[in-house]
Each structure stands twice: as structure tokens, then as C-alpha cells.
Amino acid sequence: MKIIVIGSVAAGTSVAAKARRNDEEAEIVVYDQGKDISYSVCGIPYQIGGEVESIDQLTPRNAAWFKKRYEVSIFTEHKVTSIDNEKKQLEVLDLVIGDTKTDHYDILVFATGATPFTPPPFDQKEYDNVFQVRNIQDARDINAFSAEKQPKRVLIIGAGFIGLEMTEQLVHKGLEVTIIQMEDQVMPPMDADMTFRVEEQLRAKGVNLILSDTVKTIEGDSSVARVTTTGGITIETDMVILAAGVRPNTELAKEIGVAIGDSRAIAVNSKMQTNLPDVYAVGDVAESFSVITGKPIYRPLGSTANKMGRIAGDVITGGDLEHRGVLGTGIFRIFDLNVGQTGLTEKEARKEGFDVEILYNIKPDHAEYLGGKELTIKALADKKTGRILGAQIIGSGGVDKRIDVIATAITFKAKAEDLFHLDLAYAPPFATTKDPVLYTGMALDNALHGNPLLTPAALIERQNNGEKLQIIDTRSKKDFDKSNVKGAVHIPLGELRTRQAELDKSIPTITYCNKGVTGNAAQNVLLNHGFKEVYNLSGGNKNYQSYLKMLASKK
Incomplete structure (x- = not known):
């Protein structure tokens, strides 16, 4: 059996590693058009900001390491240009020397990831000071430009994970940062009443935050010198970071008839199989599904990509792993705040038809006499069943463990009352006697039973x-x-x-x-x-x- 994987970041290398653990006889080949493999995309903002000393720390493994450890052949700077699925063969272009070769497969895995979206008018022309943050080469390019040009002002388009993480890091480096966000809030997947606290933090740190606006015109020849927004605001800048989201790389898959889901990512079942026999899809190119609703959703996260890759590698080699869905759990840091989210937001829950009880719980993350700081938890429960549906948490500490506890509870269909009965760790440096999670469960359960x-x-x-x-x-x-x-x-x-x-x-x-x-x-x-x-x-x-x-x- 010959397995060919297209893509060698989180999902692709996970497929190869798990397949080899299960099967010593299979031939496993991975093609990637980039130079680097198995790198940490999520670590790039922190390397650019100086918290990670070297890019090498984000790329701990190379093709030679995989070959030695797993007997997996990874070819970087090799682009798959076409696929003939009836013949089970593909054409591969060596981007270094320009040669093309034909390769054959028994099993094909799309791990082609996603590409950053380039919003207009930046899609009309290339500029030498406009960058995206998606791969290690992007980090190299930003670092080289910064070292040579010493930019003082940066414009960031988009206020999602990458946009906000880059904002934090560039402010720490002393740059003057402006964010333009098309929606009327940062972090659009979350509820606006929670992300407003992030907006206040950004402005308190000197960030020029412009909401409900887009770039209309660009001035500058080879470099962007200034932009004017649809709202008539003119902004001068030395560098632009595009962080307006990603789109799954489905072009090759569509050419051979792979079905695409409503999210525009590849539709797969719980075994990562597409509609075509012996063709799989994993990672940021593939849909997942919601643990709560069972409906397909698109959540391009490294943690999910690794999980999907492992499942596909197991199934391909005769295993019985199945994907159990995701909650879209995520977390990020923005200056003095940590922000976490899991499950459904209020707007998502209402859209799905749930009648929800909503709690805002404001409690210290640990004993105040030991410096405990405020957490704000917004938690939702279904009034009909009492099941916890989602939570969003903002605070300066303790967000990560609380959001993970609630994510675990939701996964196992916990009700509000179940949160209160959890036996969580307590000592004054770490928690309060009635932990914010326990209080969330108690207050929501009370609300569902007579104290609305x-x-x-x-x-x-x-x-x-x-x-x-x-x-x-x-x-x-x-x-x-x-x-x-x-x-x-x-x-x-x-x-x-x-x-x-x-x-x-x-x-x-x-x-x-x-x-x-x-x-x-x-x-x-x-x-x-x-x-x-x-x-x-x-x-x-x-x-x-x-x-x-x-x-x-x-x-």
C-alpha cells in the first residue's frame, strides 16, 4: 500500500506518523510546496515579537528527521499540480529545478491547509511592505523587512486571533498599531458584549481601533504609504499585516470531484473519508462537526488538525478511530487579558433554536488576599434540558483551566448542576473555595429552577x-x-x-x-x-x- 499525503504541516505529518506506527510495510510519501514542515503557525506572532528567540524553535523537525524516525519520505518545495484519480496518479513539480514527475498512490490524503484571504483592494497589486502570517517564510519576510526598514507604524487588517496576537507583539516592540475591522466588533465569532472588554483593553494600550470599516483606496507605488477607509479615515503606515481570515485550499480536491461542504471546506465523515473511495481530507482544508449540534462547522485550529491527521492515519491502516467533533474551543492573550471561548455563543445558540439561560459570573480567579484578579464568565445553558451549551471567559489569569473544564463538561453533555458538583482543585494560590466554575454551575442551575x-x-x-x-x-x-x-x-x-x-x-x-x-x-x-x-x-x-x-x- 502506498499512501501519498499532500501537505506537511500539523495534519499531514500526523497522518504519516500514525500510519507508520500502525503499519511498517506501507510506503508513505508526503509532498509540500513550502520549505518547512511540521511547524507552529500559532507561534509565529510570538517569534516576530521576540518572545520566541529563534524561528528554529518553531520548526523542530525536518524531512531528514522524519525519514530517519518514521521511514517517511517528505519532499518539500514540490507542488502537486494535477491528479488523475481514476488512474490513481498525480503530477508533481519540483519548484527548485523545475522538473515534473508522475507518482502513483493507493490512498490519497489532502492536508493542503488554508490560504490567508487577501481583501480588496490589496488583491489588486503586490506591495513590498504588505505581509500575511501563515507560514515560516512569512515570519522570515516580516523579520527581514523589520530589520532593514525599521517600521514605526503598522496597519493590521482584521481583528481575529492572528490580528490581535500580532497587535500585542508589535505594540510590545514599540510600534504604533492601527487595526481596521470590517465587523462592528473584534473577534466576530464571540459575543459583542464580551469582546467589548477586549476593545477597551486595546484602546487603553494605545491601539487605534477602527470598527465597521474597510480600506477603500491605497496610495503608494511599490509600498503602501497610506490608505483611506470607506468611512473617510486616512491612515499613514510603514507596514501592513493582512489578518482577514483564511480560505481552505480545495482547488485540487474539487478538480477530481471531491465534495465541498457548506463551509467551503472538504466534506468528510467521522473517519476523515471524502465522498471518493481511498481519498481523505484532514486539517484546515476539511470540515469538522459540532459536538453540540452535530452539524458541519469549519474551525481551522492546529489542535484539531493534529487530531484529524491521527484519525485518518489510523483508519487508513486498519484502525477504528473516529472523529468525535469539536466545540471550537480557543484562547488567546491580548496584553493583560486572557480570552477563552468554547461551545456555542449566545448568537449561535439562538440561531440554532435554543431557549437559553444566560449567566454573567464575575469572580476572582483565586483568593483575593493572594492577588486574585477578576474573571468574567458568560455561560449558557439550555432551558429545556439544563445542558451547558457554551462559555466565554475573560480575565488576567485562570482563564485557560476554567475554559478547559467547561469544554470537558460540555463534551460529556454535563448539565448546569453537574458543574457545581465537580471536585476541582483548591488552594488559595490557585482558586477560591467556591471556584468560578462551581459558582457558574450553581447560579445557572438556580436560574433554571426558580431564580431566573x-x-x-x-x-x-x-x-x-x-x-x-x-x-x-x-x-x-x-x-x-x-x-x-x-x-x-x-x-x-x-x-x-x-x-x-x-x-x-x-x-x-x-x-x-x-x-x-x-x-x-x-x-x-x-x-x-x-x-x-x-x-x-x-x-x-x-x-x-x-x-x-x-x-x-x-x-
């Missing part, structure tokens, strides 16, 4: 619709005078039992405090005194004021 939550968005919508509400601020007079919810009356929690007769039990009532805990206590008091419909404002006044600031910033 109300988000700032839902409250404002009901107010705008003219609904008669009574809103109770349970904090101190000092805090109330500093800022409060529109229409609120001030009744501290300690006075609520004796003053509850001042309120109308028949009117929908909202209680709140600063972050949510005292608001929940007040909610219980009123429910126990016969109030029919009482909500706790999720995340309290702090989250409410943040939401108002977000709305104001988008006008």
Missing part, C-alpha cells in the same frame, strides 16, 4: 418596549449614587424585608447589586414574600454599565 436571570440586553429591551417594571438596587447609597440602572429605586438588602411592602408584588421585579451575589439574595427575599416574577440582573450593575458603554461605542 435577566441580561442587560433583555432588561433594556423590555424597558424600551414600555413594560412596567420595578428595579431594586440593593447596594450601598454611595454605590447607588455613583452609577445605577435606569429606573431603579434604592433599597439596601438589609432593609428589603422591612420595606418590601412598598413594592408591588404583581409587577415584574428586577434586583441587582454590583456583580450579582447580593442581587440573588434580594431575589430570594422577594420570592419568599410572595412576589410572582423576580429576576436577578446577571452580572449586576458592573456588567450593566459595561453593556451601556458598549452600546454607546457602537453608535
Whole structure:
């Protein structure tokens, strides 16, 4: 059996390695048009920024290493130009010497990855100071340009993972950074009320963030000197980084009739098989599917690519591994904040038809007397089943372990109540006695069973619709005078039992405090005194004021 893999980064090399572990007899050949193999794309911003000392640290293995360890032949700078799947043969161009050869296969694996999207008008002409961040050669080019030209101002197009990571690193290097983002928020896959906290962080660090805009015109001959946006803003720049997302490299696959999914990536089953016999697809060129909905999704991440490659290599050599889907779990750092996300966002859950309970949980990541800092968790549960559907977490520490715990819980179909019963590690340097994950489960379960939550968005919508509400601020007079919810009356929690007769039990009532805990206590008091419909404002006044600031910033 001869296996040919097209592509030698995370997914392609994983296919080859697993196939060899299972089968010593198979001939395994890998072709890649690039110079480097099995490198860390995600590490590139940190090497450009200087946190990783050498590019060599991102490319720990080469073709000779694979040949010696796995008896796998990897040919770099070799481009597969055409495939005849009926004859099971392909044409390969040696990009160094220009020769073409024909090779034959029994099994073909597409691990062709994805290509950075070049948005207009940058797609009209090549410029010597415009770069993308997708492979090791891109890093070499950016480093060489920076060393020679010493740029002071950089324009970044796009505010996803790569755009934000490059922003952080270039600001650390002392560059003046402008971001232009087509959507009205950074990190569009997340919910806007959470990413607004990232936007505040960017602006606090001196980043010029321009949302809901695109580049309309470019000035400069061989180099981009300045751009003008559709909104009429002119920006002078010394360097441009395009970080506007990626598109799967499906051209070769489409030429032989491989089916493409709705996401524009190759459609595969749980064994990484395409619609064609003996043809597989893995990594950033292939679709995955959602653990929650079962529907195909496209999540080009290195962790998923490695997993898909291992599964394909096993199946090809007689194994029974199957892909179990993904949650789209991701995390990134932006200056002082860590930002994690897993499962469905609020907008995705509603689009899928879920009736969701939404909790904003603001808690320290570990004991405050040991320097614990605030985490903001937005978590969703299905009102019908209680199942946790997703979470987004922002904070200066402890985000990674909380998002991973919740991702694990979602994978195993945990309900809100199950989070509370987890036996998580506790010591003051690492957690609080009631860990933010445990509190998330407890508060969501309470909300699903008689103590409903109300988000700032839902409250404002009901107010705008003219609904008669009574809103109770349970904090101190000092805090109330500093800022409060529109229409609120001030009744501290300690006075609520004796003053509850001042309120109308028949009117929908909202209680709140600063972050949510005292608001929940007040909610219980009123429910126990016969109030029919009482909500706790999720995340309290702090989250409410943040939401108002977000709305104001988008006008």
C-alpha cells in the first residue's frame, strides 16, 4: 500500500506518523510546496515579537528527521499540480529545478491547509511592505523587512486571533498599531458584549481601533504609504499585516470531484473519508462537526488538525478511530487579558433554536488576599434540558483551566448542576473555595429552577418596549449614587424585608447589586414574600454599565 499525503504541516505529518506506527510495510510519501514542515503557525506572532528567540524553535523537525524516525519520505518545495484519480496518479513539480514527475498512490490524503484571504483592494497589486502570517517564510519576510526598514507604524487588517496576537507583539516592540475591522466588533465569532472588554483593553494600550470599516483606496507605488477607509479615515503606515481570515485550499480536491461542504471546506465523515473511495481530507482544508449540534462547522485550529491527521492515519491502516467533533474551543492573550471561548455563543445558540439561560459570573480567579484578579464568565445553558451549551471567559489569569473544564463538561453533555458538583482543585494560590466554575454551575442551575436571570440586553429591551417594571438596587447609597440602572429605586438588602411592602408584588421585579451575589439574595427575599416574577440582573450593575458603554461605542 502506498499512501501519498499532500501537505506537511500539523495534519499531514500526523497522518504519516500514525500510519507508520500502525503499519511498517506501507510506503508513505508526503509532498509540500513550502520549505518547512511540521511547524507552529500559532507561534509565529510570538517569534516576530521576540518572545520566541529563534524561528528554529518553531520548526523542530525536518524531512531528514522524519525519514530517519518514521521511514517517511517528505519532499518539500514540490507542488502537486494535477491528479488523475481514476488512474490513481498525480503530477508533481519540483519548484527548485523545475522538473515534473508522475507518482502513483493507493490512498490519497489532502492536508493542503488554508490560504490567508487577501481583501480588496490589496488583491489588486503586490506591495513590498504588505505581509500575511501563515507560514515560516512569512515570519522570515516580516523579520527581514523589520530589520532593514525599521517600521514605526503598522496597519493590521482584521481583528481575529492572528490580528490581535500580532497587535500585542508589535505594540510590545514599540510600534504604533492601527487595526481596521470590517465587523462592528473584534473577534466576530464571540459575543459583542464580551469582546467589548477586549476593545477597551486595546484602546487603553494605545491601539487605534477602527470598527465597521474597510480600506477603500491605497496610495503608494511599490509600498503602501497610506490608505483611506470607506468611512473617510486616512491612515499613514510603514507596514501592513493582512489578518482577514483564511480560505481552505480545495482547488485540487474539487478538480477530481471531491465534495465541498457548506463551509467551503472538504466534506468528510467521522473517519476523515471524502465522498471518493481511498481519498481523505484532514486539517484546515476539511470540515469538522459540532459536538453540540452535530452539524458541519469549519474551525481551522492546529489542535484539531493534529487530531484529524491521527484519525485518518489510523483508519487508513486498519484502525477504528473516529472523529468525535469539536466545540471550537480557543484562547488567546491580548496584553493583560486572557480570552477563552468554547461551545456555542449566545448568537449561535439562538440561531440554532435554543431557549437559553444566560449567566454573567464575575469572580476572582483565586483568593483575593493572594492577588486574585477578576474573571468574567458568560455561560449558557439550555432551558429545556439544563445542558451547558457554551462559555466565554475573560480575565488576567485562570482563564485557560476554567475554559478547559467547561469544554470537558460540555463534551460529556454535563448539565448546569453537574458543574457545581465537580471536585476541582483548591488552594488559595490557585482558586477560591467556591471556584468560578462551581459558582457558574450553581447560579445557572438556580436560574433554571426558580431564580431566573435577566441580561442587560433583555432588561433594556423590555424597558424600551414600555413594560412596567420595578428595579431594586440593593447596594450601598454611595454605590447607588455613583452609577445605577435606569429606573431603579434604592433599597439596601438589609432593609428589603422591612420595606418590601412598598413594592408591588404583581409587577415584574428586577434586583441587582454590583456583580450579582447580593442581587440573588434580594431575589430570594422577594420570592419568599410572595412576589410572582423576580429576576436577578446577571452580572449586576458592573456588567450593566459595561453593556451601556458598549452600546454607546457602537453608535
